[in-house]
Amino acid sequence: MSHDKTMTLTLHVWRQKGPKEPGKFETYEAKEVSPDQSFLEMLDEVNEDLIKAGKDPIAFDHDCREGICGMCSQVINGAPHGGMERTTVCQLHMRMFKDGDTIYIEPWRARAFPIVKDLVVDRGALDKIIQAGGYTSAHTGGVADGNAILVPKEVADYAMDAAECIGCGACVAGCPNGSAMLFTSAKVSQLAVLPQGEAEAARRVCAMTEELKAQGFGNCTNHYECQASCPKGIDVKFIAKLNREYLKALCK
Amino acid sequence: MILDGKCPTGPIEKTWDKHRFDMKLVNPANKRKYKILVVGTGLAGGAAAASLGELGYNVEAFCYQDSPRRAHSIAAQGGINAAKNYPNDGDSIYRLFYDTIKGGDFRAREADVWRLAQVSNNIIDQCVAQGVPFARDYAGYLDNRSFGGAQVSRTFYARGQTGQQLLLGAYSALARQIKAGTVKMFPRTEMLDLVVVDGEAKGITVRDMVTGEIRTHVGDAVVLCTGGYVNVFYLSTNAMGCSVTAAWKAHRKGAFFANPCYTQIHPTCIPQHGDKQSKLTLMSESLRNDGRCWVPKNKGDKRAPGEVPEEERDYYLERKYPSFGNLAPRDIASRAAKEQCDDDRGVGPGGRGVYLDFAASIKRLGEDTIRERYGNLFEMYEKITDENAYKVPMRIYPAPHYSMGGLWVDYNCESNVPGLFVLGEANFSVHGANRLGASALMQGLADGYFVIPYTIANYLAKTAPGKVKADNPECKKSVEDVNNNLKKLMSINGKKTVSEFHRELGKIMWENVGMARSEQSCKEALKKIPEIREEFWKNVKVAGSGAEFNQQLENANRVADFLEFAELLTRDALYRNESCGGHFRVEHQMPDGEAKRDDEKFCHAAAWEFKGVNAEPELHIEPLKFENVHLAIRSYK
Amino acid sequence: MQLLTSSVGRKVLMAITGQLMVLFVIIHMLGNSSIFIPGGINAYAEHLHALPPLVWGFRLVMLVAVAIHILFGVQLSLENRAANAETYAVKNLKRATLGSQSMLYTGLLLLAFIGYHLLQFTIRVTPDIVAGVDAQGRFDVFAMVTNSFSHGIIAFVYIAAMVVLFLHLSHGIQSFFQTMGWNNNKTLPVIGKIGTVAAVVLLLGYASIPLFIVSGILKG
Ligand SMILES: Cc1cc2nc3c(=O)[nH]c(=O)nc-3n(C[C@H](O)[C@H](O)[C@H](O)COP(=O)(O)OP(=O)(O)OC[C@H]3O[C@@H](n4cnc5c(N)ncnc54)[C@H](O)[C@@H]3O)c2cc1C
Ligand code: HEM
Numbered sequence A: 001m002s003h004d005k006t007m008t009l010t011l012h013v014w015r016q017k018g019p020k021e022p023g024k025f026e027t028y029e030a031k032e033v034s035p036d037q038s039f040l041e042m043l044d045e046v047n048e049d050l051i052k053a054g055k056d057p058i059a060f061d062h063d064c065r066e067g068i069c070g071m072c073s074q075v076i077n078g079a080p081h082g083g084m085e086r087t088t089v090c091q092l093h094m095r096m097f098k099d100g101d102t103i104y105i106e107p108w109r110a111r112a113f114p115i116v117k118d119l120v121v122d123r124g125a126l127d128k129i130i131q132a133g134g135y136t137s138a139h140t141g142g143v144a145d146g147n148a149i150l151v152p153k154e155v156a157d158y159a160m161d162a163a164e165c166i167g168c169g170a171c172v173a174g175c176p177n178g179s180a181m182l183f184t185s186a187k188v189s190q191l192a193v194l195p196q197g198e199a200e201a202a203r204r205v206c207a208m209t210e211e212l213k214a215q216g217f218g219n220c221t222n223h224y225e226c227q228a229s230c231p232k233g234i235d236v237k238f239i240a241k242l243n244r245e246y247l248k249a250l251c252k
Numbered sequence B: 001m002i003l004d005g006k007c008p009t010g011p012i013e014k015t016w017d018k019h020r021f022d023m024k025l026v027n028p029a030n031k032r033k034y035k036i037l038v039v040g041t042g043l044a045g046g047a048a049a050a051s052l053g054e055l056g057y058n059v060e061a062f063c064y065q066d067s068p069r070r071a072h073s074i075a076a077q078g079g080i081n082a083a084k085n086y087p088n089d090g091d092s093i094y095r096l097f098y099d100t101i102k103g104g105d106f107r108a109r110e111a112d113v114w115r116l117a118q119v120s121n122n123i124i125d126q127c128v129a130q131g132v133p134f135a136r137d138y139a140g141y142l143d144n145r146s147f148g149g150a151q152v153s154r155t156f157y158a159r160g161q162t163g164q165q166l167l168l169g170a171y172s173a174l175a176r177q178i179k180a181g182t183v184k185m186f187p188r189t190e191m192l193d194l195v196v197v198d199g200e201a202k203g204i205t206v207r208d209m210v211t212g213e214i215r216t217h218v219g220d221a222v223v224l225c226t227g228g229y230v231n232v233f234y235l236s237t238n239a240m241g242c243s244v245t246a247a248w249k250a251h252r253k254g255a256f257f258a259n260p261c262y263t264q265i266h267p268t269c270i271p272q273h274g275d276k277q278s279k280l281t282l283m284s285e286s287l288r289n290d291g292r293c294w295v296p297k298n299k300g301d302k303r304a305p306g307e308v309p310e311e312e313r314d315y316y317l318e319r320k321y322p323s324f325g326n327l328a329p330r331d332i333a334s335r336a337a338k339e340q341c342d343d344d345r346g347v348g349p350g351g352r353g354v355y356l357d358f359a360a361s362i363k364r365l366g367e368d369t370i371r372e373r374y375g376n377l378f379e380m381y382e383k384i385t386d387e388n389a390y391k392v393p394m395r396i397y398p399a400p401h402y403s404m405g406g407l408w409v410d411y412n413c414e415s416n417v418p419g420l421f422v423l424g425e426a427n428f429s430v431h432g433a434n435r436l437g438a439s440a441l442m443q444g445l446a447d448g449y450f451v452i453p454y455t456i457a458n459y460l461a462k463t464a465p466g467k468v469k470a471d472n473p474e475c476k477k478s479v480e481d482v483n484n485n486l487k488k489l490m491s492i493n494g495k496k497t498v499s500e501f502h503r504e505l506g507k508i509m510w511e512n513v514g515m516a517r518s519e520q521s522c523k524e525a526l527k528k529i530p531e532i533r534e535e536f537w538k539n540v541k542v543a544g545s546g547a548e549f550n551q552q553l554e555n556a557n558r559v560a561d562f563l564e565f566a567e568l569l570t571r572d573a574l575y576r577n578e579s580c581g582g583h584f585r586v587e588h589q590m591p592d593g594e595a596k597r598d599d600e601k602f603c604h605a606a607a608w609e610f611k612g613v614n615a616e617p618e619l620h621i622e623p624l625k626f627e628n629v630h631l632a633i634r635s636y637k
Numbered sequence C: 001m002q003l004l005t006s007s008v009g010r011k012v013l014m015a016i017t018g019q020l021m022v023l024f025v026i027i028h029m030l031g032n033s034s035i036f037i038p039g040g041i042n043a044y045a046e047h048l049h050a051l052p053p054l055v056w057g058f059r060l061v062m063l064v065a066v067a068i069h070i071l072f073g074v075q076l077s078l079e080n081r082a083a084n085a086e087t088y089a090v091k092n093l094k095r096a097t098l099g100s101q102s103m104l105y106t107g108l109l110l111l112a113f114i115g116y117h118l119l120q121f122t123i124r125v126t127p128d129i130v131a132g133v134d135a136q137g138r139f140d141v142f143a144m145v146t147n148s149f150s151h152g153i154i155a156f157v158y159i160a161a162m163v164v165l166f167l168h169l170s171h172g173i174q175s176f177f178q179t180m181g182w183n184n185n186k187t188l189p190v191i192g193k194i195g196t197v198a199a200v201v202l203l204l205g206y207a208s209i210p211l212f213i214v215s216g217i218l219k220g
């Protein structure tokens, strides 16, 4: 519902010109923030003021603003995406804050995600993990009818639970080890349970975990922080599934 | 000039097969000598790049996001159509073809639509093979649901995230090719110009959005798959970065823009909450299966919805369209909502909203069933509005959603500039004046997987590989032009921000060329748009420098193109002196308010040629022939 | 080879060796509990040492396990630290625990403890050791232990070490199942609870010995 009351907030925002430059927090005031605004709309307003004052606006990634593209990426008060369950920062609304609140805004931090500028990081390492094997080798054309191989509902549902990952990297940002295990496990699990992906399951899990290491992500030590950070609630059961698949692959 | 769509002749059901046979091929050993530039990695571009790479072409792919997986195709919720007829409810290629032609209000090319319907079945198979987890029944068979504008169940879906799953399928196929080295991917790279050499498209000039470097990529053909342009309205369901820029630059280099006035306004979006809003969120159309639209019968009724007694409610869709009721097609449902609000019976802040009420369905089916069907949508609605739609009716309002118009292409998806191909939402082809739900995903993938791999060979076989080199004067000139343009933007150092201009433009567009247009409103817009444009170039403020990551500059450049494009859209709306599909001219309606086509005068595609920013564009016409579906009044009563 | 170099492979080795140690700790605790039965622990020790090849075989396995566990534990931890060099200005962890975050430290403390413990009760070179024989002529483990633990400081060190062990295992036991892939969303919370309960039982079982002795309930 619309509220008439607006808020004033103090923002401490990480500013960093480029990957190699030192960064630091700058403090800004966000005024007349409406509780119905989204977090990014609040930042838009701060930026409008900065631009008008002739200052460099805060750079942050965003695109769809409806929680599906996985582009937005900010750590708010220590929580990736702000810490509201199953919510990306673009879907976070200001009504979860109170007038006078102080908010720390930082980029995803992990060695595998170098900072591009301010709150923008380079997540290309996640693409590399998919390129290592996150696909089925189906050729365009020349595939069987969609109903030729049956996939029971439970299996399809399980695969879909994993496939919901939006590739945002919050799991890495939240993981004390900077590990992309949740992201990787979601793709491995999705394709391992589907008959279409099963044939390559062993090769896939080895190649993808190898790439995970090569890209400089940490190892998983089961902190489960990733699931708590994930805006899609991807379950750590998929990490167990990946481990299982990995052991199966070793036995081959 | 009369344009030739190059449609194959003969019985429609044979056209595509015959055409495939007639087209030239490129010898497998020669394929890698050809470089193809694919701009955009949504469903259309991702599928195209992956398929072309797999065939052995040397592909370079570009997108403005940080990963190809983030194209706005990802946001599609509802589903994708195919004529599989798995439910055995009477579907067929012909019926899908027929529905699409009729849904488009007879403003699309028959042969293209037929091909789309024909390959729709292959798409589903392809996606299944890629591991797309479509919904299945307990026995393991693919499940279908029904969607607006069709009387059969032909929509395949993956929960409320069909677009995401299809895109991830295409993205994974693309990833496989990137790994194999056939596709080179350039994320965070925005195309800012098309390079045309001797009348043929041979390259693009891009800006590296991280370093700010401007450079040209040359190739043997360019494939644009850069999505839609409804962000010209500022507030829309599109992503913040969606723009007309790539298409517009191609237009400026000679490619015709067809039917820009065909825009789709989606009826079920969450209403605007304030002026600081940056975008609108779509709620899946499927909600209309169980929700009932109503407004209070009394004007200016400000009571809470629960306090409005049943007899004082107007279930206007059920009243006006008894047979389709709440499932009337998008354009009709949108206009009906606007009418109610214009009539001062809208609800919520600013009176720009109508209720979508689930109370009756909850009573009939129970809250759990409703939760199971739409749980995630209700959740999203609550996140944005802070209202629990199980308890109070949702408020919805139409919002710009999709662009049926786009760059003109022939049957081969090739524009009038040889070597420039346009796929997906960026082209104008199959949806006519109105797109049916679940058909855009189908088109993007059809173009990318099953059309371009064949039709591009037909062009390439006629051209020698590597004809144009990077040091070509046209490339240098293009880089210079782009540089100058950006420099100019940054040197203005005025007082207004880019978004202020965009908002202003959006407001004019929405009010004058939005859901309903009139000669007067179009003329008014045509007067105002150049004024804003002029002010923009005098008074815009862009901070920072060009040689770095600079989102202001990116936006400024996109808005500059919208400011030019908006005029063309409006001009087209003014020119098309009829109502059809999503284009509603208030002067042309049936006594009951339905769109009234003028087939005598407007049964054609209007393709515009650029003649300069402040000059009138030149109109070219491609007449449309209907030999398989007979022109009839579209009725959903 | 992959087992020794890959991320998951090394984790699995950690898990298996860790679990071996858990088994040892459980058995050791049961054995040690015989201290509450008069003469029990001396008899138990005598039985244990009756078969030297078995003892040495067992020691060898444990040695290898500990070595692997330490090697990879330290290596993986260092990698993890490097992968996440910078921390956030505000900390806001939701599911990570004190145990999960301090595995390397608790592990190294355990290593120190085990070193001390072996010098004390196995090699018997620490000054507190009284080495004697009981009435049946067996080595008097009971007297040795009760004597040592009657020093408040030693008892305290042991109790502290048991808390460290508890922290390590409060995360380690359930973590083992996840690493081995024997987990799903339904089992995870259950195994988590079982892990905590097991760690508590071990803490109580072990700590009770120095506690009972130093408090004078169990007298030498
Ligand atoms: C909220 C929403 C819901 C929808 N639901 C459905 C549905 O249920 N069913 C259905 O069939 N359709 C639906 N649609 C429509 C459908 O999703 C789109 O029409 C379709 O996905 C467009 O695909 P595309 O590949 O043409 O473009 P996009 O997916 O938009 O991709 C555009 C690509 O071009 C790139 N690009 C753009 N400009 C440039 C540039 N200048 N330089 C470099 N790269 C550039 C982008 O980076 C991106 O990769 C929906 C649309 C929206 C917005
Ligand atoms: C000797 C010194 C030790 C060191 C340096 C050490 C270190 C570590 C480290 C760094 C981890 C990794 C954290 C993780 O994976 O969660 C770990 C895990 C573990 N440790 Fe130890 N540890 C030691 C001793 C022990 C002992 C004595 C036991 C058992 C009694 C033990 C049981 C375990 C278990 C069960 C795990 C969990 C493995 C898994 O995650 O699957 N460790 N240890």
Ligand code: HEM
Residues within 6 Å of the ligand: C025, C028, C032, C045, C059, C110, C114, C117, C118, C121, C122, C141, C145, C158, C165, C206, C207, C209, C210
């Ligand atoms: C109150 C707690 C404990 C007591 C009273 C205790 C007692 C003893 C005694 C008496 C021995 C010597 C047995 C013999 O040689 O006859 C021993 C050996 C040993 N203990 Fe403990 N212990 C305790 C806790 C632990 C813990 C927590 C660990 C491991 C983490 C541990 C590891 C060992 C090892 C490795 C040996 C050597 C076994 C061998 O000879 O091979 N102990 N302990």
Ligand code: SF4
Residues within 6 Å of the ligand: A164, A165, A166, A167, A168, A169, A170, A171, A172, A182, A183, A186, A226, A229, A230, A231, A232, A233, A234
């Ligand atoms: S697993 Fe979750 S947090 Fe990680 S990338 Fe996917 S959606 Fe983001």
Ligand code: F3S
Residues within 6 Å of the ligand: A174, A175, A176, A177, A178, A179, A180, A181, A182, A219, A220, A221, A222, A223, A224, A225, A226, A227, A236, A239
């Ligand atoms: S938080 Fe990190 S340690 Fe593993 S369980 Fe998640 S990846």
Ligand code: FES
Residues within 6 Å of the ligand: A061, A062, A063, A064, A065, A066, A067, A068, A069, A070, A071, A072, A088, A089, A090, A091
């Ligand atoms: S902007 Fe797309 S998920 Fe947030």
